Structure formats: C-alpha cells, structure tokens
Amino acid sequence: MKTLLSMLTELVGNTFTSCGYNHTYGQVTLSNRPDLCQFQCNGALAAAKAYKKSPILIAKEVVEHLQNQSYFETIQYIAPGFINITLQDDYLVSYLNNVALSPQFGCTPIENQETVIIDYGGANIAKPLHIGHLRTAIIGESLKRMYRFLGYNVLGDVHLGDWGLQIGLIIAEVKKRHPELPYFDASYKADYPNEAPFTISELEEIYPVASSYAKEHPEFMSEAKNITFLFQQNHPGYKALWQQILKVSIDDLKKNYTALNVHFDLWKKESDAQPYIPKMIENLKELGLAYENDGAVVVDIKEDADTREMPPCILVKSDGATLYSTTDLATLIERKQLFNPNEVIYIVDKRQSLHFEQVFRTARKAELIPPTTKLTFLGFGTMNGTDGKPFKTRNGGVMRLEQLIEEVHTKVYAKVAQNKAISKEEALIISKQIGLAALKYGDLSNQISKDYVFDLERFTSFEGNTGPYLLYTAVRMSALLEKASLVDVRSKIDAPSSEMERALMLKLALFNELVPESIMQYSPHKLCQYLYELCNLFNRFYHEHKILTESNISKQQSWLKLTALCKEMLVTGLDLLGIEVPHKM
Template sequence: MKKLIDLIADELMQAFEKKGYDGKYGMVTLSNRPDLCQYQCNGALVAAKLYKKAPIMIANEVVDSLKDNKTFDKIEAIMPGFINITLNTAYLAEYLNKMSKAEQYGCEKAENPETIVIDYGGANIAKPLHVGHLRSAIIGESIKRISRYLGHNVIGDVHLGDWGLQMGLIISELKKRQPDLVYFDENYTGEYPKEAPFTISELEEIYPAANEYSKNHPEFKEEAKSATFQLQNGNRGYNALWNHILNVSVSDLKKNYDNLNVTFDLWKKESDAQPYIPDMITYLKENNYTRISEGALVVDVKEDTDTKEFPPCMILKSDGATLYNTTDLATMVERRKLFDPDAITYIVDKRQELYFETVFRCAKKTKLLEEKVKLTFLGFGTMNGKDGKPFKTRDGGVMRLENLIQNINDAVYDKMMENREMSEEEAKGIAKKVGLAALKYGDLSNQTSKDYIFDIDRFISFEGNTGPYILYTIVRIKSILMKYKELTGSDLNDTGSIIPSDIPGEISLMLEASKFNDVIEHSFEENAPNKICQYIYDIANAFNSFYHENKIITQEDKGKQKSWISLISLVQGILETCIDLLGFEAPDRM
C-alpha cells in the first residue's frame, strides 16, 4: 500500500508537469507549521532559479490546477512560494479504512529482500551480563524485528567472546584451586565428566579473582598464557573444561537475555572463526595484501582521501599470535560462506568506531567481502547515572544487568500498589511487563549514538514520554473496546468504517495513524528505533487528547460511535505492532 505522503506527492508532481515544470519539484513534506496546514511543498522555491520565474507565480499555477482535486480540503500558495496543503477528511478516512484491511496496516514488505547479519549482544563467556551489555542487546533486537517486519532475511548473532586470555586465566585458577581434577592429568585417556566442576556463581567469581591475581604474579600470568596456547592447540583436558565453561555460561546468558525479551538465531563464538584463519592468512600473503611492520603482519588500509594518518590493520603480532582483527575478519569469511549476506551490521559501543573502520576497510580492500556487501557500524552512546558518568552501583561497582532489571520491576510494583488493589501475583506479572517497557523505551527513545541519563523515576512515570505512558494508552483503548463490546454485544472485528470528521482532535489522530508505514520504513533505513518511539508518543498524545474531548462510550450518534471504535481499534493495532518492534508488550490492565 502506497504511503499517504507519496500519494499526495504524486498529485503535486502531476500538477507541476501539467504546468510545464519538472515533476520532481512536487515533493511533499510534513508541515513544520501544523497550525497552518498538514503538508507542504516547497518545490516552487527551488524551481524558480531554473525557470527564472518568481516562486509565488509557479506556486499559484500549480495550486490553480489542483483547485478541483478531491484529495484536498484546502491547498494554497503562500509568499514567497510555499504550497500549504490540508487533506479532505473523506480522502483521509478512505486511506485509513484501506490501512485497517491491509496486511501489516499497508506497510509493504521489501520488493528485493536482503540477507542481513546483525552482530549484537557481545557477551563474554564466564562473565555476568552487566549494564554495559544493555544497549547492544536491546538496540540489536529492535533493529532485527524492524528489518524482519519489512520482509528481510535477518540473522541475529550474539558473537560470544570465548577465545582469549580469559580462558587461560580461568583454567589456571581452577588448576591452582583443584589440582587433582582429572582435566589436569596429562596421562588421562578416558571420558571426561559430563557435569561441570563449578556452578555459574563459582565461575563468575573465578575469573575476576584470577585476573586480579595475575596483575601481581607474573608467573601466574605466563601460566595462563601457556594454558590459552594449549587450549587453542588441542589440549584434551583444557578443551573439555572450555566446553563446561561454555555450557554453564550460555545457559545463564540465555536466562538473562530472556528477561530482556532478546533472542538470537546464532550463538556463534570467536572460536568458531579459528578454522578459517590459516587459509585466510595464506590468501592475504599470496595476493600481496600484507607486509611486515616491526615483525607484525599488517595490511595497509589508508586511502588517498584520508586527511590524517590511518593505522594499518594488524593480522598477526610479531610473535605470530592472532588478534581481535584476525578473528573479526575470519568471522566475515565464515559469514560469507554460510549466509552470503547483503549486509552486516555491528551494534557496538561508539568508542570502537576506528577499530571497525579499520577492519571494514581491510575486508573490502583484500576482497574477503565483495564490494556490494554493506558493512555498518552502529555505535551507541553510554548509559550514564544522574551524575553524568557511566552508570554504577551505589558503591561504585558495575551493576549486574539482572539487578538493574529487578530494581526497575520493584520500583514499578511499588508504584502500582500505591494506587491499585490487586493480588501480589498479578501485580508482579504486570510490573515485569511495565518495567521492561520502561527500561527499553527509556533507552530506545534516544538517538542510538547519544549518551543518556538513566533516571529510574522518570522512566517508570505513567506520564510524559515514557514506556509506561505508552502502555497505559494501549490499556485505556483496550478498556474502552471491552466496555463497548459488553454494552452493545458487537463484534470488534466488524464495527464498520471510519467516516469523515470535522472534529480537530479526531483529524489529528487520523493523521498520526496514517503515518505508520512511512515511520517504519524510515526507522529501517536509518537503523533508528527512536523514530518509532517518537511516533508512538505522538499518536498516544493524539489519542489521549481525542479521548478527553469526546465521550466515546456515551456517544448518542451510533454511526459516529462506530467510526470512533474503528479508528481506535486501528490505533491500538498500530501501537501494539510498534511496541512489539521495540521488544516489549502491553498488559491487559495496569
């Protein structure tokens, strides 16, 4: 279904052409003065230079050719050459009725679906998720959902960190604590135990203890490096321990991601790229992409257009060891082989921008990826406390993600119980949904690259630009529809059509509803969930203004009432679709 703004533009383009001007000047935008009009066209101002004519003269000619067009209630030329447009509400109502009946409310799927790999999450094995993992997970989940909604083949990959020195540190610490474990017996040839010799709680304590100990004990750090080397070169016992570490960690990670309503199609790891590294390095050398710099193997990625020095991409260190660069390039090779993607999007802290630019350039220069593959670095800003510094616990530590989620759920629960009487079980269930909405909306409503202040009191407010306010609006619509159904016995799926209106609040709500497919498309094109947040805030405001100005349930004009029920049913569907794309859902009551 064509976007409303495009349909309006088609009328203007034809009018420009009819008067002898290039149709491209008929482009239409939303009005920046909604008190004066709904849409505007500024093409006459630009065309004036080419046609050597006063812009107001061109605008008047175009408007004159549209004076009998039933699409518009009012269209006029304004000095120095603006064209102000107000739609006929019959035309607007007809468009909304088509939306109501259309699949996905008229939001069309892509004509040429792309295969897109989205790399998000970025958790490390043997470490708990903390607040620093929040943004990647929920931004990635939303972008994945938006992309799929538009028909693209999307593969979400958590890409776990599991192959560095941290593994050697954990193994060495275990050996220090429990030297008699069978995994450390070089002569053992039997089957290793199926159960891990540690719990997730013990594992999460082992790594920081080992890391801290290694700082003051260089011999222990050397032992950990040796253990890492042995693991990566096939030591049976160490490999069995590594598998235990993976299984225990992934089970815990899945539980925590489930609490965020975040899922992944792939639980790939850094180690999965290791088999691709030897052939990749041979290829780079044989095709003369590499050179030796101070003993290290590097690829020069500086371009002629660079105005400052740009570092080479290091492939191997002087001692022959691989780096993150090596692993990330090999992961691209793996993804090309497995999925042949059209695009790969990385959702990572914005401070990693230079690193990813280096790796991207290397992948394209060396033809590890074809030029057509779109590589996107979507860098996100920091979640800060009220002091403007990265969010911490009260004692200055990094807060675990599960504790952050629980804090929000508890705060919502307490707020609800102040004003509502319901069972503890029901209140906790609702608080979990509202808390997740508060957390996700509080994050996603910001432009991805911007830092923002985490303010739990503001995020859980039922008023203002917050997740709970959006949910409360949906619950209010649900309540109205249920009352209408109870009073009339009507089937809410067959309430008739939306009819033209002269009520300003209703027209505003109709206009907001009509923007749905345009907003979703732009959110996808710009990787911008914040655009959906702004949209649902606008439509929620428009609905609540309409609701306060009109008595829907007690409306005596039954034709008008049915039209209103149809309209708010459409609004409910749009809102629920949008919050699903953001990764949360609404309860039935609050």
C-alpha cells in the first residue's frame, strides 16, 4: 500500500514535471507548522536556483495546476516559495479505512525476501550478564522484530564468547580445587559425567578468582595458557569440561534473556568459527594480503583517503594466539556458507568502531563475502547514571543485569500495589511487564549512538514520555472498548468532527510511513516518538469526546472504531519494541 507521503510526492512531482521542472523538486514532507497545514513542499526554493526563476512564481505555477484536485482541502503557495497542503477530510478518512483493512496497516513487505543476521548478544560464558549487555540485547531484539514485520528472513545470533584464555583460566581453577575429577586424569577412558561439577553461581565465582590469581602467580598463568592450547587441540577431558561450562552457562543465559523478553534464533559461539580459521589465513597469505610482521600475521587495510591512522588487522599474535578479529572474520565465512545473508548487523558498544572497521575492510579486500553483502556496525552509546558517568552499583561496581531488572520491578511494584483492585499475584506479574517497558522504552527512545542517563524515577513514571505511560494508554483503550461491549465490525471511521480527531486520524495514517523509515534508518527511537505522540493525541481525543455517552450511534461507532485502530497500532508498535501490554494497571 502506498503511503500518503509517497502518493502526494508522486502527484506534486508529476506536476513539477508538467510545468517544465524536474520531478524531484516535488518532494512532500510533513508540515513543521501543523497549525498552518498538514504537509508541505519546499521544492520551489531549490528549483529557483536551478532554473533561475523566482521561487514564488514556480510555487504559484505548480499550485495553479493542482488546485482542482479532489484530494486537497487547501493547497496554497506562500512567500518565499513554500507550498502548503491540507487534505480533504473524505480523502483522509477513505485512506485511513483502507489502512485499517490492510495487512500490517498498509506497511508494504519487501518484494524479495532478504536474509538479515543481527549479532546482538556477545555474552561470555561463565560470566553473569551485566548492564553492559543491556543495550545490545534490547536494541537487537527490537530491530529483529521490526525487520521481520516487513517480511525479512531475520536471524538473531547471540554469538557467545567461549574461546580463548578465559576457558583455560576456568579449567585451571577447577583443577586446582578438584584435582580428583576425571577430566584431569590422563588415563580416564570412560564416559565423562553428565552433571557439571559446579553450579552457575560457583562458575561465575571461579573466573574472577582465577583471573586475579593468575596476575600474581606466573606459574598458574602459564598452566592456564597450556590448558587453553591443549583444549583447543581437543584434549578430551578439557573439552568435556568446556562442554559442561557451556551447558550451565547457556541455561542461565536463556533464563536471563527470557526475563528481558529477548530471544535468539541462533546460539552460535566463537568456537563454531574455529574450523574456518586455518584455511582462511592460508588463503589470505596466498592472495598476498596477509604477511608476517614481528612474528605476527597481519593484513594492511589503510586506504589513501584515510584521515586518521588505520593500524593493520592482526590475525595471529606473535605467540600464535588468534584474536577477536580472526574469529569475526571466520564467523563471516561461516555465515556466508550457512545462511548467505544480504546484510549482517553488529550491535556493539560504539567504542569498538575501529575493530569492526578493520574486520570489514579485511573481509572486503579478501572477498570473504560477496560485494553485495552489506556489513553494518551499529555502535551504541553508554548508559550513564544521573551523575553522567557509566552506571554503577551503589558501591561503585559493575551492576549485574538481573539486579538492575529487579530494582526496576521493585520500584514499579510499589506503584502497582497501590491499586487495591489488583491482587498481589497480579501486581507481581503486571509490575514485571511495566518494569520491562520502563527499561526498554527508556533505552530505545534514545538514538542508538547517543549516551543517555538512566533515571529510575523518570523511567518508571506513569506520566510523560515513558514506557509505563504508553502501557497505561493502551490499557485505557482496552477498558474503553470493553465497556462499550460492542464495536460493529462492519462500521467504518467517519469524517472527523473536531481538529483533535482529525489530528489523530492523520497520525494513524502515517504508521505505514514511520515503521519502514525506522527500520531503514536503524532508528527504534523514531518508532518510540511516534507511539508517544499517538498516545498524547488519543488521550486528548478521549478527554474531549464523551465516547460512551454519545447519543449519535453512528458517530459513537466511528469513535470506537478509531479507538480500536489506535489500540491495534499501539500494541503492534510496542511489540516491535519488545514490550508486552498488561491486561490492567
């Protein structure tokens, strides 16, 4: 279904052409002065320079050709050359009724299904999720849902860190504590135990202890490095213990990600890319791209146009160890072979921009992926405390993610429990839904690349530009429709009877413009802003129109139909953000 803006742009652009100007000057946008008009075209100003003609004369000429169109209530030209457009109510209502009947509210799915892989996990095994994992999970889940909404074949990949020295340190510490375990017995030939020799709590404690101990005890670090090497050479005992670490860690990660309403299609790991590395490095050497430098294997990626220093991409360190860059390149090969994606999106802290620039350039030079495959780095900003510094616990440590979620839930529960009509059991469930909405919306309503301040008091407020406010509005819509008991499914939305109703209709008619734009620009914050504005308009409409007591049944049915469409769009939009709507508040 064509959007309003695309139809108006086509109409006005064709008129520019018929008047002897390039059609591109007919671009129509939403008005930045809604008190004057609904849409505007400023193309005459740009055309004036190209055609050396007064912009007001160009605008006048175009408007005179358009004045008889039935679409417009008014179309005017004003100095110095603006074209102001307001739609005729019957046309707006007709379009909106078609939107209500169209799949996905008129959002046109892509013609050829494309495969998009979104890398938005990045957790390391044997470590708890902390607030540094929050943004990648929330942003990635939202983008996955938005892409899928338009018909893309989307694969969300957690891409776990399960390789390298951290595994050697953990195994070395387990061996130090429990040398009697069969994993460390070279003569052991039976099957290894099914049960892990540690719980997730014990496992999470082991790594920091081992890491700290290794810094002060060189012999322990040396042993950990040797264990890492042997594990990567398929030492049976170490590999079996690694598999236990994986199982315990993944079970816990799934529990925590589920609590965030974040779900992955792929639980791929760094270890999955290891089989591709030897041949990749060999090929890069044969191509003359990879070479030895001070014992390391590197690829030069500097380009003539670079204005900053661009160090080479290191594939193998002088001690023979591979790096994240090596694994990321091998993972691209794996993804190409398994899924042949049209685009791979990485949602990572923006401070890793240099790393991904090195990886992308190397992949392009070596032709590890087709030139048509798009590689996108979405670097997100830092979540800061009210002091403007990276968010910490009260004692200054890095906060665990489940602790942050619990703090938000506790804050919201205190508010929900004040409603005596809600039982304690219901309040616990509802507060979790509202708490997640507060957390997710507080994050997603900010531009991805920007730092933002995590303000618990503001994010959990039921008023203002917050997740709870949007949920409250959705619940209000549901309650209104429930009280009305009956909405005639055959009824249609009628012409507006007030400016507020007209403004609400126009906002609803723009849903199919906004969602694709938010996706193509990787901008969930634009969807957040749209939903917030929609809620504001509905609440003002609700207060100005006595829907349930309206005596004109036809008008009442139209208002109820309008309310139902608002609710459906709002709930759909919130779902695209990964937010669930409670049944009451």
